[in-house]
Amino acid sequence: MNFDDTPQEAEFRATARAWISANAPRQYEDELRKSSLGRTALKNANILEVAKTWQKKKADAGWACLHWPKEYGGRGSSPIERVIWQQEEGPFGQLSRMFIIGHGMCGPTMMAFAREEHKRTYLPPLASGEKVWCQLFSEPAGGSDVAGLRTRAEKDGDDWIVNGQKIWTSGAHYSDYGILLTRTDPTVPKHKGLTMFFLDMKSPGVEVRPIKQASGASDFNEVYFTNVRIPDYQRLGEVGDGWNVSLTTLMNERSAIGAAVSTGFPELFEYCSSLMLDDGPAIEDRAVRSKLANWAVKASGLKYTSMRAISALSKGERPGPENSIGKLVAGSMIQDVATYALDLQGAAGVVSGPEDAEVAGRFQAMLLRAPGTRVEGGTDEIMRNIIAERVLGLPGDIRVDKDVPFNKIPTKGR
Amino acid sequence: MNFDFSDDQKQLRDQARKFLAEKCSPKAVRVVLDGKAPYDKELWKGLAEMGFLGVAIPEDFGGAGAGHLELCVIAEEMGRANAPVPFSSTVYLAAEALLIAGSDAQKKKWLPTIAAGEAIGTLALFEGKGNPSPKNVKLTAANGVLNGVKKPVADGAIADFAVVAARTGSSGRENDISLFLVDLKAGGVEIKSLTNLDPTRGQAELTFKDCKAEPLGAAGDGWSILTQVLDRAAVLCAFEQVGGSDRALEMGRDYALDRIAFGRQIGSFQAVKHMLADMYVSATLARSNSYYGAWALSTNAAELPEAAAAARISATQAFQHCAKNNIQVHGGMGFTWEFDCHMYYRRANAMALGLGSLSYWEDQLIDRMRKKNAA
Numbered sequence: 001m002n003f004d005d006t007p008q009e010a011e012f013r014a015t016a017r018a019w020i021s022a023n024a025p026r027q028y029e030d031e032l033r034k035s036s037l038g039r040t041a042l043k044n045a046n047i048l049e050v051a052k053t054w055q056k057k058k059a060d061a062g063w064a065c066l067h068w069p070k071e072y073g074g075r076g077s078s079p080i081e082r083v084i085w086q087q088e089e090g091p092f093g094q095l096s097r098m099f100i101i102g103h104g105m106c107g108p109t110m111m112a113f114a115r116e117e118h119k120r121t122y123l124p125p126l127a128s129g130e131k132v133w134c135q136l137f138s139e140p141a142g143g144s145d146v147a148g149l150r151t152r153a154e155k156d157g158d159d160w161i162v163n164g165q166k167i168w169t170s171g172a173h174y175s176d177y178g179i180l181l182t183r184t185d186p187t188v189p190k191h192k193g194l195t196m197f198f199l200d201m202k203s204p205g206v207e208v209r210p211i212k213q214a215s216g217a218s219d220f221n222e223v224y225f226t227n228v229r230i231p232d233y234q235r236l237g238e239v240g241d242g243w244n245v246s247l248t249t250l251m252n253e254r255s256a257i258g259a260a261v262s263t264g265f266p267e268l269f270e271y272c273s274s275l276m277l278d279d280g281p282a283i284e285d286r287a288v289r290s291k292l293a294n295w296a297v298k299a300s301g302l303k304y305t306s307m308r309a310i311s312a313l314s315k316g317e318r319p320g321p322e323n324s325i326g327k328l329v330a331g332s333m334i335q336d337v338a339t340y341a342l343d344l345q346g347a348a349g350v351v352s353g354p355e356d357a358e359v360a361g362r363f364q365a366m367l368l369r370a371p372g373t374r375v376e377g378g379t380d381e382i383m384r385n386i387i388a389e390r391v392l393g394l395p396g397d398i399r400v401d402k403d404v405p406f407n408k409i410p411t412k413g414r
Numbered sequence: 415m416n417f418d419f420s421d422d423q424k425q426l427r428d429q430a431r432k433f434l435a436e437k438c439s440p441k442a443v444r445v446v447l448d449g450k451a452p453y454d455k456e457l458w459k460g461l462a463e464m465g466f467l468g469v470a471i472p473e474d475f476g477g478a479g480a481g482h483l484e485l486c487v488i489a490e491e492m493g494r495a496n497a498p499v500p501f502s503s504t505v506y507l508a509a510e511a512l513l514i515a516g517s518d519a520q521k522k523k524w525l526p527t528i529a530a531g532e533a534i535g536t537l538a539l540f541e542g543k544g545n546p547s548p549k550n551v552k553l554t555a556a557n558g559v560l561n562g563v564k565k566p567v568a569d570g571a572i573a574d575f576a577v578v579a580a581r582t583g584s585s586g587r588e589n590d591i592s593l594f595l596v597d598l599k600a601g602g603v604e605i606k607s608l609t610n611l612d613p614t615r616g617q618a619e620l621t622f623k624d625c626k627a628e629p630l631g632a633a634g635d636g637w638s639i640l641t642q643v644l645d646r647a648a649v650l651c652a653f654e655q656v657g658g659s660d661r662a663l664e665m666g667r668d669y670a671l672d673r674i675a676f677g678r679q680i681g682s683f684q685a686v687k688h689m690l691a692d693m694y695v696s697a698t699l700a701r702s703n704s705y706y707g708a709w710a711l712s713t714n715a716a717e718l719p720e721a722a723a724a725a726r727i728s729a730t731q732a733f734q735h736c737a738k739n740n741i742q743v744h745g746g747m748g749f750t751w752e753f754d755c756h757m758y759y760r761r762a763n764a765m766a767l768g769l770g771s772l773s774y775w776e777d778q779l780i781d782r783m784r785k786k787n788a789a
Contacts, residue, residue: 293776297728301699311417388687395682
């Protein structure tokens with residue numbers, strides 16, 4: 001048992017470290033390091049532009065989408081090399097956020113289902129960040145139950161005409177392309193009538209409207225489709241096979257191995273280490289220490305769970321299912337951490353403006369952004385279902401609509 | 415990076431699992447649970463024959479000289495099987511204290527007999543309520559004899575010898591405490607068995623009256639040695655707790671698959687599924703924290719104090735969580751003596767206290783994290 005690199009890994013790490021050290025935008029390092037949930041912005045620069053510049057620089061030197069084949073803009077690296085890269089990229093990895101959906105989900109789906117000429121055309125600029133992609137799955141009528149989506153695509157000659165509405169689309173407002181899951185046959189059961197496409201987000205009839213979130217910020221969008229024309233050759237997979245295609249996309253969401261999940265713990269520990277309460281330092285208070293200790297072991301448990309998965313990659317094995325706990329644990333933990341940090345501030349905790357709030361309002365921002373982390377990318381409840389069914393082998397939920405034609409499924413609770 | 419046990423160590427784990435499945439069935443555990451024997455002597459003998467008792471004891475002292483990682487994988491299986499033997503007292507506490515502080519003669523006397531299954535050892539630290547602290551040690555040592563009362567002492571009624579924490583000074587500092595070795599069969603100790611949460615592991619009260627004792631380690635070093643012993647034992651116990659957590663989770667999962675209510679497997683109800691998923695989360699966090707503890711223990715890393723406290727807290731929580739919810743999944747049947755669920759519930763809650771309670775280890779963890787940050 002050890003934490004040492006193999007000689008090849010050490011060599012790769014040294015090469016990556018040297019390149020990052022010579023090329024990363026160091027002027028933003030401090031700000032990126034201090035960013036936390038709900039608070040990732042640069043004071044004097046547009047983070048999207050900085051991110052695109054960094055991504056392009058990486059791509060030009062062969063450091064973008066490391067695990068993708070070279071002909072599609074990647075480096076053809078092993079999974080462990082990708083993890084080592086993430087470790088070395090450190091705070092600059094924050095700049096990859098706007099590409100996560102494209103690189104983690106759209107790219108792999110294109111790789112699995114697009115025509116060869118499309119892969120060669122679309123994947124390299126996706127890897128280099130010159131083109132940004134989004135994923136158009138969720139709808140007002142289909143969140144956790146994504147197969148309940150209602151956006152229609154109807155065949156018209158060699159094209160499809162799309163009408164409907166998507167929601168919770170991350171980054172649609174700055175995306176150039178998207179992968180789109182539609183209903184092509186409402187007369188068959190819901191999983192069987194779906195078809196996947198990719199499309200140009202500038203197509204006529206596509207309208208993007210930012211959602212003002214409960215936190216006040218706008219990271220997500222509604223996307224409306226009004227008679228949007230998509231050529232049949234932009235179809236991914238067979239007509240009616242969209243559900244299986246989407247599973248490829250969603251499976252790639254697990255690519256998060258090695259990427260640190262935010263728990264809020266380091267921020268809280270740092271805060272409590274200097275905070276004075278009415279009767280002394282917070283860190284010497286019995287109740288505070290107990291809370292901190294309980295969160296500390298969750299944070300370290302997640303860290304070493306991730307190390308176990310990385311070790312499997314290092315040995316060329318498939319990681320076990322342990323990593324599926326990360327989002328579930330971190331999501332509710334960061335919410336609890338933020339709530340507690342405010343509790344420690346007493347009445348002053350209510351002030352959230354960065355100029356006037358405690359520690360520039362980082363915990364207030366965290367608190368307001370936290371509910372979203374427990375919903376996006378699979379709600380806590382869906383994550384528990386996944387663990388129960390795929391890891392523990394428990395039965396799937398009983399689905400009363402499974403064999404019912406989609407257009408016969410009730411649409412209202414009451 | 416290889417943050418995992420080696421293939422050989424995994425083989426050893428499989429071997430231990432197979433051995434215990436055969437020799438330590440729930441039926442065998444119940445012999446001790448029902449008070450028909452103080453511990454499973456046959457199993458103890460078998461563990462010695464398999465080389466498990468001395469796996470981390472050097473060959474010079476009659477052990478297998480393998481190491482602590484090997485001991486961790488065996489500990490996990492002991493926890494999974496809920497083994498009714500004085501393994502933790504003898505191997506994690508007494509043997510580790512001897513390895514850290516024993517003279518050559520002391521090691522030669524006791525370690526080979528431990529490895530051979532001929533001597534049971536324990537640590538006599540607590541004196542009633544309270545957590546590990548020098549100020550809670552009142553038993554005195556003077557002129558080579560001990561006077562005072564220790565309770566609870568794990569496996570105290572079946573032990574052949576004990577490592578005893580005694581007060582040798584009154585400065586109010588840690589160096590008031592020294593350790594002693596006591597041959598419990600040589601007289602001077604009254605032993606009374608105590609009814610306790612987990613009848614598969616005995617607890618006793620030991621009253622020392624002018625009891626002859628020999629020093630273990632230098633005078634005044636007692637607390638520093640004890641701290642090291644408790645840290646090592648925290649990691650090793652964490653593996654037992656991880657094994658117990660996994661077993662309790664499996665029992666709950668299996669029952670949820672077998673049991674039909676309202677016309678369905680109860681494991682198809684989200685209330686039950688999600689409870690089991692949360693148990694899996696706890697067990698996984700505990701396993702990962704314990705692996706880190708194992709790494710720190712096996713390399714004698716500077717991180718051991720922090721890693722041990724984290725493993726201790728995480729594994730204690732996981733075992734308590736899995737054991738109690740295993741009963742909940744079983745419903746009424748889980749609350750019968752006949753079903754095995756309560757054995758894990760008892761063990762989980764007894765183990766949560768044995769080396770000091772959760773609140774003690776929470777405090778330790780924060781102290782140790784602060785020390786590391788300051789350094």
